[in-house]
């Protein structure tokens with residue numbers, strides 16, 4: 327049997343991406359055109375500018391992904407695209423491109439939700455033992471999922487306000503560290519003292535798996551404000567380190583508890599925040615004590631990419647869950663109500 | 666030569682096929698429902714109903730703007746993907762030019778106006794004559810500015826486009842008898858006009874690749890406008 331080749335397309339935020347994945351786990355090509363530099367001067371992603379760039383780049387990126395994999399449209403089994411959540415205008419470029427390609431090439435179309443795609447990044451690099459718990463943390467979402475297998479999961483908890491990555495971005499901005507905030511905080515924190523400031527750990531020990539990061543963000547902003555008012559010197563490294571320690575402590579504790587409660591054989595990290603060094607170190611330590619396997623994708627598969635979309639699309643393809651040509655973008659797609 | 670025309674730049678979601686200069690079919694929806702859901706099913710039905718497959722097409726013409734940014738992108742993304750998958754030449758047609766071409770042999774000036782929000786309109790002027798020559802490039806301006814400009818002239822002016830209905834009173838107040846309007850079915854953007862213009866351009870050796878086809882936004886994004894204004898201000902302050 328010839329291998330199942332899926333073309334993945336991703337345009338939910340500020341990365342224009344296309345990739346070809348074989349059999350749901352073998353990376354054949356993975357092209358990402360990042361717009362991060364273009365949005366930096368605005369201090370964050372500007373939806374209209376992102377949408378315009380996606381349209382200019384998408385077909386070239388798809389050509390590169392096909393060429394990189396050495397295949398043509400004809401050899402594809404299906405085309406997979408991120409339908410949401412994300413920026414409406416940005417998602418629409420990918421969705422309309424994908425479904426028109428599927429129509430014109432006579433290929434099935436699969437619509438992937440972005441969070442499942444982040445989870446699936448793990449399948450590209452690891453043989454995962456199920457059941458598993460996955461912490462998905464990025465600029466747009468923070469949730470804990472319990473996975474029965476590759477294609478069935480339930481949401482154990484999620485953030486009630488800001489996403490973890492969003493808190494990183496906002497604190498980085500408050501500290502004048504620039505955008506995107508995750509890597510900026512991570513590197514600034516290296517020379518800081520994580521115990522310098524006692525920032526709040528929201529919902530720690532609450533017994534559920536929900537998160538809240540807006541109180542933490544406000545505490546950092548208030549601390550900065552007070553220091554400035556008193557004319558005291560601001561040690562950005564100490565603040566970054568203390569903030570990061572607070573986020574990581576909560577993420578690690580809840581993830582560890584979720585794994586214990588579900589009897590998970592492995593724990594996965596997914597999303598941009600999974601690239602955070604401290605989070606990986608602390609989770610690795612905690613899970614080693616518990617004897618639970620721990621996996622996370624390499625940094626380039628943690629941030630938005632289309633290989634993860636193709637990997638997640640493979641599972642939908644296998645179940646023949648195809649999308650129609652009336653597929654629309656779902657900017658606020660709620661994975662809790664994911665069919 | 667068979668050309669598919671699509672136009673999703675305004676409220677109208679429209680697709681048409683022309684073959685050898687003849688319009689075979691046109692479907693147009695004027696309902697508030699997202700073009701992203703409607704366009705491709707409309708194209709699929711259109712082709713099936715005239716007994717054609719995508720492989721029978723020789724080119725795709727699309728209303729490339731100006732118009733709703735999102736609407737324009739849906740049309741252009743669809744055209745680009747068709748061009749990429751089928752290796753077809755593409756023709757980006759000005760939404761305003763396509764509208765003006767619906768005026769037929771109206772003897773005066775033709776002035777399509779599209780709602781550009783924030784109290785402005787997208788507009789271009791087209792001269793009377795056998796070949797309707799452009800009198801100005803596509804632009805975005807206040808209705809008042811356009812009417813002032815037209816008050817300096819003496820010809821009859823035909824207005825079409827989705828800007829007519831909200832502004833009809835103001836237009837008549839300014840131009841009186843000189844203001845002309847088509848019947849309702851001539852007011853909105855139709856893909857048949859886009860396909861017809863596209864076919865003419867293709868026959869004349871025109872057409873671009875899917876990489877080259879780009880939207881004609883006319884207007885910058887608001888974030889960019891604000892950013893540039895800020896840069897100018899800071900520059901002006903002697904930074």
Ligand SMILES: [Zn+2]
Nearest residue numbers: 440444464630
């Ligand atoms: Zn993401």
